[in-house]
Amino acid sequence: MYNDKKKAIILTQPLISTGFDVSEERMVAIYQKFIDEAKEKGCEEIYFKEHPREDVEYEKHFPDSFFIPKLMPIEILNLDSNVAFDQAYTICSGSIDNLKNVNFRKNLGRDFLKKL
Structure with a gap:
C-alpha cells in the first residue's frame, strides 16, 4: 500500500445473503469487470474491502489482489494520508463516499441493483 503504484479499491456488498437473486459467479464477474477497468x-x-457480512470468499477468486480485513471500518484508511487510491469501485455502497484519498469513484447504484 505504501508505494508509488496506482491502486484501486473495490468495496463489496453481501448481496447474496441479503436476498438478491444473484449467484456467486455473477458477483465475481462484476468485480472482475471492475478490476479490468481499473x-x-x-x-x-487491486485492493478489496469486503463487507463484514460478506459470505463469498473472494480471496479464492482474486488471488493476485490484496484484502483489507473485513472487520476494519473503511474510514480507518483516512487516518493515514499516505494511503490513497486512484480508483474506487462498488456496486452500491455509501462507504465509497467516506474514503477521502480517492481520485475516481464508480458506484453502480440502486438502478443497477434492480437489474440483478
Missing part, C-alpha cells in the same frame, strides 16, 4: 486505467494493485 487496470485499463493504469492501476497495478
